[in-house]
Every structure is written in C-alpha cells, then in structure tokens.
Amino acid sequence: MWLVVFFGAAFLIAMTPGANNLLGMHHAIRHGALRALTGLSGRLVAMALMIAAVAAGLGPLLASSELALTIIKWAGVAYLVYLGVRILVNTWRHGPGELGPLADEDAVKSLFPLVRKEFLVCAGNPKAVLIMTAFLPQFVESARGPVALQVALLGLVYLVAELAAGTVFVLVGGIIRSVRMSVRAQRNVDRGTGLALLGVAGMLAASR
Template sequence: MLALDQTLAFLAAAVVLTLTPGPDNLMVLSTGLARGRRAGMAFGLGCGLGCLSHTLLAVLGVSALLAASPLAFAGLRLLGGAYLVWMGVQAWRHAGRVALGSGDSSAASLGQLFAKGLLANAINPKVVLFFLAFLPQFVRPAQGAMALQLGLLGIVFTAQAALLFGVLGYFSGHVGAWLTRRPEVGPRLDRLAGTLFIGLGLRLALP
C-alpha cells in the first residue's frame, strides 16, 4: 500500500504536471471554448481516464522487468531519471510556446468527444514513456508489492487528471480568457514543471 507522505508527494507533483500547459489540457480548453462546457468536460474526462491504459502498461512492463532482473529495474529508474531531466530542460527551453488552439468545431456527440479524448491519450507514445519514467520514482521497494504501488499511483494520477480536466472543461471559457489576459502564466507553469522534472531525475543520483 501507499504511505500518506508518499501519496501526497506524488499527488502534488501530478497536479502541477497536469495543470502545466500541454496538448491534453489545451485541447480540453479549446474544445470547451468551441463547443461549450459539456463538450469540454466530456473530452477532458476521456483524456484523464486514458491514463488507465498507461498505468496498466507501466505495471506490466515494470513488473516483468523486475522479475527478470532487479539490476534491469535499477537501469530503468536511471534511464527514467535521465528522461525526466531531458523533459525538464525542454520545458525550460520552450516555456510558453504551446498556444491555445481553436478547438474542435465538429458536430461530434458528447460520447464521441469522450471517446476521442480517451483515444488521444491512450495511443500517445510520449505518455507511455512518461508513465514508465515518472511512476517508478515514487515507488518504495521496502514497502513491497511494487506492482500494487505502481497501480495505485497510476489510479491516483488518473483520478486527479480526470477531475482537473473535467473542471477545465467546465470553466473553459473563464480559464481561456484568463490565460489570454495573462500570457506570463504559461511560461511560469512550464518552468515550474521543468524544475520538478529535473529534480525528480536528479534525485536518483542522491545517496
């Protein structure tokens, strides 16, 4: 099971990363702006729940690697740390360059928008790599049941992503206008997420 401090630390990191401007949350905002709050919520909930597929892949992949070789799992953590550092550097380099688009103006139903969000997240290979790099950083081998820890962390991430994306969809009009009036917010969130990525990656080098 997860310890309280472990869960809170992971949740804080997950919330920051979910709110950082990126393809998923900007598509949620764009859909809400173009189609209305119900459409934004449907698309956002689909995006959030799409994380469950990545959780399953991470649990199966990491568990198989650990069963094959604890040394290989240690290598995965190191590679994951390097990947997170690289993502952090990129976030600093390209802070504020992701723009809010025009949204989905098609006549898709709410169910279709939900499925579209679910599929868009589930088939994104970058999200798969992110989960493989991010989740193991919060696993504590001493607590045992590593696969269970990974699964629970993934569920926590999915729950907060679905909630926040749903809220973004509901308030898309207000949030979009607020971001437009405050162009400095996006770069700041990017740099905050970049610092978090780099910190998580470098943590592997500490004793």
C-alpha cells in the same frame, strides 16, 4: 486496510500539480472535460507499463541505472519544453477573434493527440519510474502472498488513485472553461499553463 492506506498515500502523491495534471487541466479548458478525461488514458497506459515492469522485476533494474534515468529525464525535459513553448507561441500567433474556446495548438480533430501527449509526458518523467520502483514496493510483504500478484494489485489501486487525481484537475479545467472567459483571459490561462510546464521542465532538469 493496507490497500486503504496505500490508496490514501498514492492519491496524495498523484495530486501533486505536476506536468500531467497541468496538461489534463489545459486539455479540459481547450477541449472540454469529456475529451480531457479520455486523454487521461494515455497517462494510465504509461503507468500500467511501469507497473508491469516492476512486477516482472525490470523496474528496480531500470531505477538503478543512472544512464537510463538520465535519458528518460532529458527526453521528458525536451518534451515539456516543446509543449510549453508550443502553447506560448500559440497565444501570440492567433488574432483576437481566432482564439475560441475550442482552439488548440495542434488543432485537435481527434482524441489521439491528447492521449499521446499524456502518455509521453508520463513516460518521460523519471519520477513516475521511481514511484513504481521505490514507493509501491514498500507496501509489499511476502506474508501476503506472491510478490508479483501484490505488485499488480497495488499497481491497480495506484492507477485508480492516479485517475481520481487526474479527474480532479480535469474538472477544475472544465469549471474554468464553463466560465466562458474573454479572449484575453483565455490567453492568460494558456500563457500561465505554458510557463508552468516550462517551470516543471526546469525543475526536472535541475533534479538529480
């Protein structure tokens, strides 16, 4: 029962329209849902590394270090600004006939760039670190067995919740892509995504 409760809470947190979810939706619009779903693996790898750190006892130490969180935060802000600006610049750089459904700011020819972006955005978000170090341990009780094993199990459940939430945003992006929007509409969606990522970067920069 406690795992069901944890999954429900984790899914609600994962459904927050943050940078990774917006990025996943953008990837689905530009590359298709299948490629975007593959890109989600980058986010899951970053989360898995954080879970491993918590299980090893390094997570709380990292969360208590103001310097470490500050470095992570500003690295994340810088990367989100880079992505947001790159998407916005791309919408003005291409002519009306050049911005096709498969166009992308990196002219992606493989899945690796999508995976890398998802990984870096997740790894550069101190919120993800705090979720692993503050939210997840609240569901750990010594009576249930070894703490490290519980953290690993809860972490696996959280990864499932993150995958489910990310899939929802990817499917939304896939639906938008299937509409076959006009070039102007595609530009507007890209500009909206770019501005949203800059907005998330601003909120992250202003957070304490």
